[in-house]
Amino acid sequence: MTTSQILIVSVGAVCLLAAVAAFVIAYRRGGEKTEKTIDWRAALSKETLAADVSEAGAPLLTAPTQPESEPIEEQVEALEEAPPVVEPLVAVSVAEVQRVEEISPEEAGVTRRQFFNRALLATWGGYLGLMGISMLAFMWPKLSGGFGSKVDAGSVEDIRAQVFLPDGSVQPLFVPDARAYIMPFDEVPGPQFEGKGVVTGGLTALWQKCVHLGCRVPWCASSQGFECPCHGSKYNFVGEYQAGPAPRNLDRFVVEVTADGRFIIDTGSVIQTPRATVKTVAYPQGPNCVAIGG
Numbered sequence: 001m002t003t004s005q006i007l008i009v010s011v012g013a014v015c016l017l018a019a020v021a022a023f024v025i026a027y028r029r030g031g032e033k034t035e036k037t038i039d040w041r042a043a044l045s046k047e048t049l050a051a052d053v054s055e056a057g058a059p060l061l062t063a064p065t066q067p068e069s070e071p072i073e074e075q076v077e078a079l080e081e082a083p084p085v086v087e088p089l090v091a092v093s094v095a096e097v098q099r100v101e102e103i104s105p106e107e108a109g110v111t112r113r114q115f116f117n118r119a120l121l122a123t124w125g126g127y128l129g130l131m132g133i134s135m136l137a138f139m140w141p142k143l144s145g146g147f148g149s150k151v152d153a154g155s156v157e158d159i160r161a162q163v164f165l166p167d168g169s170v171q172p173l174f175v176p177d178a179r180a181y182i183m184p185f186d187e188v189p190g191p192q193f194e195g196k197g198v199v200t201g202g203l204t205a206l207w208q209k210c211v212h213l214g215c216r217v218p219w220c221a222s223s224q225g226f227e228c229p230c231h232g233s234k235y236n237f238v239g240e241y242q243a244g245p246a247p248r249n250l251d252r253f254v255v256e257v258t259a260d261g262r263f264i265i266d267t268g269s270v271i272q273t274p275r276a277t278v279k280t281v282a283y284p285q286g287p288n289c290v291a292i293g294g
Helices: 001-036 046-056 072-079 112-139 155-161
Strands: 035-038 087-090 150-156 173-174 180-184 203-207 225-227 234-236 241-243 252-257 262-271
Touching: 001 046, 046 180, 150 173, 155 173, 155 180, 155 203, 180 262, 234 252
Parallel strands: none
Antiparallel strands: 035 087, 150 262, 173 180, 180 203, 203 252, 225 234, 234 241, 252 262
16 A cells, blocks of 8 residues: 555545534533433532422322322431433524613603704794784773873973974974973964864974874074974974975864863874964974975
C-alpha cells in the first residue's frame, strides 16, 4: 500500500470517527432535552419522610407490593429503594398578551386635536360674544351721560367769559363729552336757525365733525373760523359755510339754559342747515390756516 493510499485511509477514518462522535453528542443532548430524571427522594432525609407519613396517616408513595400494615420504617426504606421516577418534560409555550390600561383624562393630558378644537371654539365664541355686545350697544345706546345724551357744559356766564377775549376776538370752548365747540351767537339768527333751538343765551354748540367727510375741524385763531385740513372746507365762527367741498353749514346741537343758568347741550338732537346765502359774521378776519379750498 502506497503512502498516498495510507493517508487517504487515515483521513477517511478520522472523518468517520468525528461523525460518530458528533452523532453521539447530539443524541445525548437531545435525550437530556426530552426527559428529565427527578430523584426527589434523594433530597429528603429519613426523618422528613417519616414525619410526612406520620402526619398524613398514610405514606406519600407506597409500593403496590407493600401491605398497609407494615411499619413506618419499612415504608420509608421501601421508598428509598424504589427506582427513580422519570418524568417527561412538558413543552411550555409563552404567549404574549397585550394589556390595555385605561388612564384618566388628567393623566393623559390634552392631545393636539383637542387643543386645536378648543382654540377654534374659543376664537369663534369670543368673536360672536363681541359681536353680540356691539349689536346690543347699538340697539340700546347710552341714554344718560356722555355723547348721545344731554351734557351740562357749565354756567352760561362762565362760558361767555371764556369765549370772548379782551381784544374783541372770540375763541371756542371745546366740550369733550359733547364733542362740540361752544361759540357766541349774539346776532339775531337768520331764517335757517329760527325755531330750531340751536341758539340760546347768546351761545350755540357746533359739532366738531366736518360735514364733508367727517374729519375733526380745528379752530383757526387768525382767520376767526374753522378750517378743515383734510380737503380745505372753511366755516366762519358760527359754523356757516364759506368755502371748500362741504355741502352745508356745520351741524349743531339743540341747546337750552336751565332755570339756574346752566348751559345744556342735547347731543342726541343734531340739526342740519343748508349753506347760508347771507352770512351772519364776516370771514376771514385774518390769514387762513389752511391754504387749500378757495
